[in-house]
Amino acid sequence: MPFDTPPAAAQSRLRPRTVAYWLLSVAGLVWIMVAIGGATRLTGSGLSIMEWAPLSGTLPPLSEAEWQRLYDLYRTVPQYALLNAGFGMEGFKQIFWLEWLHRFWGRLIGLAYLLPFLWLWWRGAIPRALMPRLWLLFALGGLQGAIGWFMVASGFQADRTAVSPYRLVLHLSMAFVLFGLLVWTALGLLRPAPAALPPAEEARRGKVRRQVQWAFWLAAATMLAGGFVAGTRAGFTYNTFPLMDGALIPVGYLDLSPSWLNLTENLAAVQFNHRLLATLTGLAAAGLAVAALRHLPSGFARSAALVMAASVVAQYALGVLTLVHVVPVSLGTLHQTVAVGVLAAGLCAWHGLRAPPR
Structure with missing residues (x-):
């Protein structure tokens, strides 16, 4: 190896x-x-x-x-x-x-x-x-x-x-x-690589590992969507939260044709998708925190999982703050910087929970 x-x-x-x-x-x-x-x-x-x-x-x-x-x-x-x-x-x-x-x-x-x-x-x-x-x-x-x-x-x-x-x-x-x-x-x-664990303990770690993986990939998708928000400057529109111009799903979400263009070029859709993915990531992170507290003993893996959950929550709050203040340079830069922190925390949590080699 x-x-x-x-x-x-x-x-x-x-x-x-x-x-x-x-x-x-x-x-x-x-x-x-x-x-x-x-x-x-x-x-x-x-x-x-x-x-x-x-x-x-x-x-x-x-x-x-x-x-x-x-x-x-x-x-x-x-x-x-x-x-x-x-x-x-x-x-x-x-x-x-x-x-x-x-x-x-x-x-x-x-x-x-x-x-x-x-x-x-x-x-x-x-x-x-x-x-x-x-x-x-x-x-x-x-x-x-x-x-x-x-x-x-x-x-x-x-x-x-x-x-x-x-x-x-x-x-x-x-x-x-x-x-x-x-x-x-x-x-x-x-x-x-970690040593082999008793089956019951490995099963508990496996539950938390899957939760980390869900939260990690949702966070990665949110970052990708955030790149299109930045590239289209969609963050300078719909600067209210949680509604977008008074609607949960903004008017004009599917205005562009072909429909796939809405994912990358329609400002309303681009920002809504980023919000939706961020919310799903936040929910996954909350589930991760609960799973880590229930199934993991004190140590690196538990701490890393909790830090990952906390970093996602902090990034979500920072994103809302950046949006409602119409993306000032300071907050926008900090939002992009903390995204890397979420990535780092997720990698540490995933690595700390990886399964022992066969």
Whole structure:
């Protein structure tokens, strides 16, 4: 098995805990990256840099001529003409710096992953069975950078003032996948496979594990729906709760044709679906808390399950607060950030309750 304890002769070289702490550090950087990305989206900063320059773009503009060149490029995109015309160099610099920080942080994550990885590999500290997954993570990180540019480029099209919601959801989903793989891999190194339990105890744990899985996948679906809320700016409409313009199901829920477009482009349907999935997740989390208190003894698994339930409730309340205040940048960014916390708590709970190997 990939996370079995190595033979004693190899213990002097392998450092699973060191590898785990490194992966968790990278996961923390990804978490911050998601927060910065949320602020970038909400401030409309993402289209301020019209060039994809993985190496030369590391440094910000160092002369007035370079600032002017980049500003002139930005003035060619529809967002400038339709939203920001005449806001001047100072206005441009405000949105530029946030997008530059977003891209710089992505480069920092790449270095924070690659350099320790090569050093640990050279030192023989990484279990051999783990190498394919670590190379996959590196490849997915590079792919995420390309997806980011693919998303940004969609905002340069005529009559667009923001990026494509489909590409935004793809970019956000990949960030969640990377974060999840990093955390799950680290947990596997820190907490090896559990020993076999008596059948009755394993049955009780199985009940809670299924509840965790339901809550986790509902939370993931809610995050996906939230990506379309963000991409279509649906959160700036229907800013009442729990009703939407006085109705439980908003008028015009199925206005678009073909009908599947309502799931991703109809503002009323997009926001309603996000609300519905969030409510189902909240109910699943409440059931999880009850199941954990009834069936689990004190310990990591019980604590992780209760933290997951609490994080879902906190995220639900934060979502309502963000909505009724018409998505201020601070609350919107925090809402996207706490979503990663829900994901982390769910992974810890699921991992703590996994069944022993056969």
